[in-house]
Amino acid sequence: MIESHDVLAQKSEEHTTFSSKSGVLGRAISFLYGIAAYAIFSVTFLYAIGFVDGLLVPKTIDTGDATPLAEAIGTNIALLALFAIQHSVMARPQFKRWWTQFVPKSIERSTYVLLASLALALLLWQWQPIPAVVWEIGDPRIAAVVTGLSLAGWLFALTSTFLINHFELFGLHQVTSNLAGRPTPAPHFLTPLFYKVVRHPLYLGLIVAFWAAPTMTVGHLLFAAGMTAYILVGIALEERDLIDLFGEEYRRYKDRVPMLIPWRKSV
Numbered sequence: 001m002i003e004s005h006d007v008l009a010q011k012s013e014e015h016t017t018f019s020s021k022s023g024v025l026g027r028a029i030s031f032l033y034g035i036a037a038y039a040i041f042s043v044t045f046l047y048a049i050g051f052v053d054g055l056l057v058p059k060t061i062d063t064g065d066a067t068p069l070a071e072a073i074g075t076n077i078a079l080l081a082l083f084a085i086q087h088s089v090m091a092r093p094q095f096k097r098w099w100t101q102f103v104p105k106s107i108e109r110s111t112y113v114l115l116a117s118l119a120l121a122l123l124l125w126q127w128q129p130i131p132a133v134v135w136e137i138g139d140p141r142i143a144a145v146v147t148g149l150s151l152a153g154w155l156f157a158l159t160s161t162f163l164i165n166h167f168e169l170f171g172l173h174q175v176t177s178n179l180a181g182r183p184t185p186a187p188h189f190l191t192p193l194f195y196k197v198v199r200h201p202l203y204l205g206l207i208v209a210f211w212a213a214p215t216m217t218v219g220h221l222l223f224a225a226g227m228t229a230y231i232l233v234g235i236a237l238e239e240r241d242l243i244d245l246f247g248e249e250y251r252r253y254k255d256r257v258p259m260l261i262p263w264r265k266s267v
């Protein structure tokens, strides 16, 4: 089903109706809730960079008490699955339609961001190290370049969110509009800068950040492989929704621009 901009405008209208009904106090509380969700996301995201790259934080992907291998693998797969299921299920329009019967539309995205951050925080906290080494770069200068590449991946991912709409993606736009009594504008299809080269620069940045490791342990490899597999499934689901939302425009974009690997027709 192609969701027209009229339908989206009507949704914005419904959103305004809620805003005007909820009162100033309700809107102020929603706004503070959105700010808190965003703050929790920011701390978790920054911690995740240190965790994956083994920089500055007390617990990294390769530190912590050793547990039996089967237990470590089982725990880590369960943590990755929880993160992936939360992300994928809650991002779907059908799920959003269902749970906005209980959660106000203005804080739907903030609640998603909050739960996603908590799922990530649980993973960072409970992750079991598996220290066996898969590869290790001996030359410290090359190792530093590889860490730099990983950091560049994180920055590329973060920049991509600003290119489409960082504040909408993380729920701040919605709670701010609600506070001001304005409708949240309907989503727009955008292809700025990186989005002209690949369709999913944010995910590409994350994949680079996960795989560019000067020392790759089995634990880190499990994390990188699990997250990459999840991203590929996530892309298939996201693109189905984007075609529903933007129709022929997104189909043509898909034919023209590769998914993740620049200048490659198919991927």
Ligand SMILES: C[S@@+](CC[C@H](N)C(=O)[O-])C[C@H]1O[C@@H](n2cnc3c(N)ncnc32)[C@H](O)[C@@H]1O
Pocket (backbone or CB within 6 Å): 160, 164, 169, 188, 189, 190, 191, 195, 199, 200, 201, 202, 203, 204, 238, 242
């Ligand atoms: C976490 S972001 C990831 C964006 C993209 N997949 C990427 O990797 O850069 C997911 C949100 O971005 C939106 N989105 C993805 N591509 C978009 C585009 N070209 N223009 C506007 N919104 C887009 C999706 O509808 C979804 O709500």
